[in-house]
Amino acid sequence: MARAASLAHLVKDAGLAALVALGVGAPLLGLKTDAADRGLTLVPRPGLLLAAVAAVFAGRLLFGLFLANRRAAAARVADAPPRIGPSPYARIGRMVAPVLLALSVLLPVIPGVGRYEIDLGTLVLTYVMLGWGLNIVVGLAGLLDLGYVAFYAVGAYGYALMAKFFDLSFWAALPLTGLFAATWGIILGFPVLRLRGDYLAIVTLAFGEIIRVVLLNWTTLTGGPNGMSGIPRPTFFGLPFSMAGGEGTFAGFFGLEPSPLHRITFLYYLILALALVTNFVTIRLRRHPVGRAWEALREDEVASRALGLSVVAVKLTAFATGAMFGGFAGAFFATRQGFISPESFTFIESALILAIVVLGGMGSQLGVAVAATLMIGGFEVFRGLDEYRMLVFGLAMVAIMVWRPRGLVSSREPSVSLGARRSVGGEHVAEGKG
Amino acid sequence: MRFGGLVAVDRLSFEAARGEITAIIGPNGAGKTTVFNCLTGFYRPTGGSITVTHAGGARFRLERLPQHRIARDARIARTFQNIRLFGGMTVLENLMVAQHNRLMREGARLPLALLGFGPYMRREAQAIDRARFWLDRTGLAARADDAAASLPYGAQRRLEIARAMCTEPQLLCLDEPAAGLNPRESEELNALLRFIRDHGADGHGCSILLIEHDMSVVMAISDHIVVLDYGRKIADGAPAAIREDPKVIAAYLGVEEEEALAVDAALHRQ
Numbered sequence: 082m083a084r085a086a087s088l089a090h091l092v093k094d095a096g097l098a099a100l101v102a103l104g105v106g107a108p109l110l111g112l113k114t115d116a117a118d119r120g121l122t123l124v125p126r127p128g129l130l131l132a133a134v135a136a137v138f139a140g141r142l143l144f145g146l147f148l149a150n151r152r153a154a155a156a157r158v159a160d161a162p163p164r165i166g167p168s169p170y171a172r173i174g175r176m177v178a179p180v181l182l183a184l185s186v187l188l189p190v191i192p193g194v195g196r197y198e199i200d201l202g203t204l205v206l207t208y209v210m211l212g213w214g215l216n217i218v219v220g221l222a223g224l225l226d227l228g229y230v231a232f233y234a235v236g237a238y239g240y241a242l243m244a245k246f247f248d249l250s251f252w253a254a255l256p257l258t259g260l261f262a263a264t265w266g267i268i269l270g271f272p273v274l275r276l277r278g279d280y281l282a283i284v285t286l287a288f289g290e291i292i293r294v295v296l297l298n299w300t301t302l303t304g305g306p307n308g309m310s311g312i313p314r315p316t317f318f319g320l321p322f323s324m325a326g327g328e329g330t331f332a333g334f335f336g337l338e339p340s341p342l343h344r345i346t347f348l349y350y351l352i353l354a355l356a357l358v359t360n361f362v363t364i365r366l367r368r369h370p371v372g373r374a375w376e377a378l379r380e381d382e383v384a385s386r387a388l389g390l391s392v393v394a395v396k397l398t399a400f401a402t403g404a405m406f407g408g409f410a411g412a413f414f415a416t417r418q419g420f421i422s423p424e425s426f427t428f429i430e431s432a433l434i435l436a437i438v439v440l441g442g443m444g445s446q447l448g449v450a451v452a453a454t455l456m457i458g459g460f461e462v463f464r465g466l467d468e469y470r471m472l473v474f475g476l477a478m479v480a481i482m483v484w485r486p487r488g489l490v491s492s493r494e495p496s497v498s499l500g501a502r503r504s505v506g507g508e509h510v511a512e513g514k515g
Numbered sequence: 516m517r518f519g520g521l522v523a524v525d526r527l528s529f530e531a532a533r534g535e536i537t538a539i540i541g542p543n544g545a546g547k548t549t550v551f552n553c554l555t556g557f558y559r560p561t562g563g564s565i566t567v568t569h570a571g572g573a574r575f576r577l578e579r580l581p582q583h584r585i586a587r588d589a590r591i592a593r594t595f596q597n598i599r600l601f602g603g604m605t606v607l608e609n610l611m612v613a614q615h616n617r618l619m620r621e622g623a624r625l626p627l628a629l630l631g632f633g634p635y636m637r638r639e640a641q642a643i644d645r646a647r648f649w650l651d652r653t654g655l656a657a658r659a660d661d662a663a664a665s666l667p668y669g670a671q672r673r674l675e676i677a678r679a680m681c682t683e684p685q686l687l688c689l690d691e692p693a694a695g696l697n698p699r700e701s702e703e704l705n706a707l708l709r710f711i712r713d714h715g716a717d718g719h720g721c722s723i724l725l726i727e728h729d730m731s732v733v734m735a736i737s738d739h740i741v742v743l744d745y746g747r748k749i750a751d752g753a754p755a756a757i758r759e760d761p762k763v764i765a766a767y768l769g770v771e772e773e774e775a776l777a778v779d780a781a782l783h784r785q
Contacts, residue, residue, distance in 0.1 A: 365629040370611075370618040373604075377612040380601035387555055387593050388613050388682055389586025495605045497643065499659040509664040510603030 087149060095142040102137035106130050178447050181454075185353055189346045196345055203349045203417065205457045207410055210356040212437040212449040214406030217363060219435065220444035221372065222399035223379025223513015225282040228269070228289025229434050232262040232404040234426035236411020238296060241309045241421055251315040251416045255409065262408020263401040265292075270400035274393055289431055297423040308422025315416045317347060348417050355413060359406045360446055366402070368496045375399050376444075376496075379513035440481060442488025443512065451489055516549055516746075517561040523549045525746040526563075531686070531739070533570065536712050536723040538733045540757075541743035542766060547726045548596060550743075551688050554724070555593045556582030567591065569685050570719055587616045592679035593688040596726075598671050602664030606655055606674055609663050610646035613681035618642055645716075649677040653707065669700045676707065683716040686724060693729045701729065705736050734758065742766065 111130040114121050188194060188202050211233060218226045239258040243249040249257070269288050273281050296303050303309060314322065316331075322344035323330040331347075332339040366372035374395045377385045386392055415421050437456055441448030459477065463470045485491065491507030516524040524546040531537035539547050552558040554565060554577060565577040567589050575589035585591050601609050611618075618638055627633035650656040653673040658666060663674060672692060679687055692708075693701050708723060715721030727733045733740065733754070740757040742750040744766040750757055757763055 362629065365631070369625070369628055370615045371625075373608060373612050374615055376604060376608075377601050377615075380603055381599050383557075384595070384599040384601065385612070386557070386582055387586065387595075387599075388678070389583050389616050390612070391581075391583040493603055495608055495660065497607055497611055497639075498605065499607055499643075499647065499656075501660070503660055505603055505605065505662040506665075509662040 091142060091145040091149070094145055095138050098141040099134050099138035102134045103130070106133050177451070181447075181450060189349055196342060199342075199345050199349050201458065201461055203345070203352055205454050206349070206352040206356050207414060208434065208437060208457050209450050209453040210352065210359050210410045210413075211407060211434045212441065212453045213356065213359045213363060213446060214403050214410065215434050216403075216438050216441075216444065216446070216449050217366075217375070217406070218399050218403035219438050219513075220442075220449075221363075221367070221379065222375040222396065223511065224396065224399060225278065225285070225513070226400075226403070227282045227286035227428075227431055227435065228292075229285075229403070229407055230426045230428070230430040231269070231289040231292040232265060232407030233411040233414065233430070234292050234296060234423070235262045235265050235404075236408030236413075237415040237421045237425070238303060238309070238411075239408065240412040240415045241312045242302070244313050245309065245311075251313065251412070252318075255412050258408045258412040259405040260408075262411065263405040265408075266400040266402075266404025267397050269404075270397045274396055286428065286431075289426075289428060293423050293426050296426070303423075306422065306424075308420055308424075310420040312415050312419050312421065314344065314419060315348070315351065322347065348413075352410075352413055352417075355409055359409075362402075362406075363446060371395075371398055373496060380511045436478070440478065440488055442485075442490040442507070444493055444510070445488065445490035448488050448490030516546075516553055516558060523746050524553070524560075524743075527743070527746070527748050528563075529741045529748060529751055531722055531724050533568075533722050534712065534720045535738035536708060536725060536736050537739045537741065538725045538727055538737040539741050539743060540727065540730075540733055541749075544745075545743040546746040547743055548690060549746075551593060551690055551724075551726065553578070554585075554688060555591055556580065556585040567686060586682055586684075590683065590685040591688065592682045592684035592686075594672075594675040594679055594690055594692060596690040596694070598668075598675055600663040600671055600674060600678070603662060605660050606650070606663055606666070607643070607646055607659045609674060609678050610649060610681045611642055613678045614642045614645065617683075645681060646677075649680050652710065653677045654703070669696050672696065673704075673707070676711075680711065680716050680721075684721060685715075686722045687711060688724045690726045691728060692725070693727055693732045701732060705732060708736055 107130060110133050111126055113124045113126055115124050185202070185206070189199055211229070214232075215226065215229045218224050218229070236258040239261040240251065240254045243254045243257060244251075269285065273284050276284055297305055299305070316322070320329065320331040320334050323332070324339050324341065327333045330339070331337075331343055337343070363372075367376070374385065374390050375398075377388075377390065378392065378395050378399075382392060385395070414425070418425075433456070437452045438449055440456065441450070441452030460470070460474060463473050466473055481489070487507040491510075492504040493507070493510045494504050495502060516522070527546075527550065529537075539550060541547055549558065553560045556577070560578050563578070567575045567577060569575075569590065575585075577585055577589055577591070580589060601612060604612070618635070620638075628635035647656065647659075650659055653676065655666075655670060655674055655677065658670065663671065666674060672695070676687075676689065676692065679689075689708075693704055696704060708725075711721050712723055713720055725733070725737065737754050740750075740752065740754055741748060742757060742760070742763050749762045749766060750760045752760075
C-alpha cells in the first residue's frame with residue numbers, strides 16, 4: 082500500500098521535473114536558428130526536445146527509486162543486529178595497499194608499458210609523495226595549509242641554485258633541500274602559531290604566493306619568469322645516463338645498449354623510493370609521541386595544552402616535517418625536468434595537493450595514494466575529452482565527495498592497541514581547527 | 516585575576532595541603548573555574564602568586580611558568596567541566612598522549628625509535644603498563660581500543676581522570692567530576708578519588724583540588740573546603756564547619772536582604 086503510494090508520488094515528482102525540462106528546453110533545444118539565405122530562420126526540433134524531456138523523466142524516476150530503495154535498506158540495517166567481526170569490505174581493503182605497492186614496483190617491467198606510462202607513473206608518484214607530505218600537516222596535525230607548493234618550490238629552486246653555484250650533485254643536494262624546506266616550514270610556522278582555521282589558511286596561502294612572487298622577481302638569482310635551465314640530471318650513484326654510451330656511463334658500465342628508457346625508469350624508481358620513505362617515516366611517526374601529539378592537537382588543542390604538550394613544538398615539527406618532504410619532492414621535480422620556472426608553483430598546485438588529501442581522507446596514507454592516482458591518472462585518461470575534461474573531472478570529484486563525504490578512506494587506524502587493532506570510525510575523528 | 520573592569524578572583528588566598536582533597540565550592544559565576552585556569556596556565560593571573568611545593572621539596576611559581584611546563588615540571592594535571600577527550604583516538608591512545616613528555620625524554624634517539632629499536636621501546640612498554648594500570652582502576656580496560664568519543668558519558672569522565680593521572684601529577688585539579696553521574700557512578704568516583712589521594716600515580720599519594728556542585732560528593736570526600744562567592748573567599752575550613760557557616764548558607768540559598776543583615780549582625784556580635 083505504502084509502496085504504491087510512494088510510486089505514485091515518485092511518478093508525480095518525475096512528471097514535474099519533466100515539465101520543468103519542457104519549459105526550459107522548449108526555447109533552448111526545441112528551436113534552432115539557422116542562417117539561411119534570407120536572414121535567420123527558426124527550425125523546430127520536436128524530436129530532440131521530446132528525447133530530452135523523456136530522459137529527464139526517466140532519470141528523475143530512477144533517482145527517486147534509488148533513494149527510496151536506499152532508505153528502505155538503511156531501515157533494514159538499523160533493525161538488524163550489529164554485525165560482529167570485520168566486514169568483507171575491510172578484508173578487501175586490507176589487500177589494496179599491498180596490491181598497489183606490488184603494481185608500482187613492477188610497473189616498468191610489465192609488458193606493454195612504455196615511456197608514456199612510466200612518465201605518467203612518475204608524475205602520479207610525485208603527487209602521491211606531495212600528498213603524503215601535506216597529509217602530515219593537514220591530515221594528522223589538522224593545520225589547514227594552502228601554501229604547500231611553496232616548499233615544493235623551495236626544494237626545486239634549492240637544488241637548482243646549489244647545482245648552479247656550488248656544483249653540488251643531486252645526491253649531495255637532496256638532504257640539504259629537505260633541510261631548507263624544513264627551515265622554511267618553521268619560518269612559516271612561527272607567525273601562524275596563534276592562528277586557526279580560516280585565518281591560518283589565508284596566511285599560508287599568502288606565504289605560498291610570496292615565495293612564488295619572490296622567485297618571479299628576483300631575476301638576478303632565479304632568472305625570474307625565464308626560470309632556470311640546465312639543471313643537472315641525476316646520476317646512478319655517480320654514473321650519468323648518456324645516449325653516447327662509453328666507459329663512465331650507466332649503459333657502458335653495465336654493458337647495456339644506451340636507451341633513453343634507462344633514465345626514465347631510474348627516475349621512476351627514484352620517486353617511488355622517495356615516496357616510500359615519506360610513507361614509512363609517517364607511519365612510524367604516528368606511533369611515536371611526536372605523531373601522537375600531532376593527532377592530539379587536531380583532536381583538541383586545549384586538552385593537549387593541559388597535558389603539558391608544547392603547542393609551539395608540536396605545530397612547528399608538523400610544519401617542518403611536512404615541508405621537508407615537499408622539499409625532497411621539489412628537488413626531484415627539478416632534476417627530472419631539468420628546467421624550472423615560477424609557473425610550476427602556482428596556487429592551483431597547492432589546491433590540487435590539498436584536494437588529493439581531502440579526497441583521499443585526511444590522515445589516511447592509502448586514501449591519499451589512491452586519490453593521487455585517481456586525480457592525476459584520471460586527468461590523463463580524460464585528455465581525449467578536450468574542453469569537457471575539467472567538467473567531467475569536477476563532476477567526478479563532486480560525486481566522490483557526495484558518496485564519501487569524509488574522503489575515500491575515512492576511518493583511522495589506532496597507533497597502539499592492547500587487543501586486536503580496530504579502526505576508528507570517521508565520525509569520531511576531528512578534522513582540526515588549527 | 517582581572518578581566519578588563521571585572522575582577523573575577525579577588526585577593527583569594529588558600530592552601531591545598533599535600534595528601535588531602537580540597538574542595539572549592541561556590542555559586543555559579545563565583546570564579547571557581549577561573550582559579551583552575553590560573554593554576555593550570557590557561558590564564559596568567561594579573562596579580563598575586565601561586566606556589567606548588569612537591570613532596571621532594573622542589574618549588575614552582577606557577578604564574579611564571581610557560582603552560583606546558585606547568586604540567587611537565589610543576590606536575591599539575593586537570594580535567595575539564597565539559598569533557599575534553601581526543602575523541603577520534605582510542606582510549607589507550609588518550610593515555611599515551613598524556614605520557615608524551617616522559618616518552619620524549621628519549622627524543623635524541625628519535626631515528627632509532629622510528630626504526631623500532633632502542634631504549635624508547637622499553638619506555639613505551641612502560642607507558643602502556645601505566646596506562647593499563649589506570650584503565651583497570653577506572654574500569655575501562657575492556658574499552659581500551661575503542662574511540663574515546665564512543666564511550667558513554669560516565670566512562671568519558673573516568674577516562675579524563677585516568678588521562679590526567681597518567682601525567683603522574685602531584686596535584687590533580689578536577690572541574691566538576693561528578694556532573695551528570697548517576698548515584699552509583701558517583702559512589703565509584705568517590706572511591707577512585709580516595710584511592711588517588713592515598714596512592715597517587717607513584718604510590719606516594721596525590722593532592723586533589725576539586726570543584727563540585729554535588730554537595731553529597733563534596734561532604735563525603737573532602738578534607739577541606741574553600742567557599743568562593745563573587746571571586747572572594749567567604750569561608751575556609753573542614754566540611755563540618757562549612758556546613759554550619761551562616762555566610763555559606765546565605766550565599767547558597769540567596770537569603771532576603773534583611774535576613775542577610777541579621778546574619779551579618781549576628782556574626783559581628785560573636
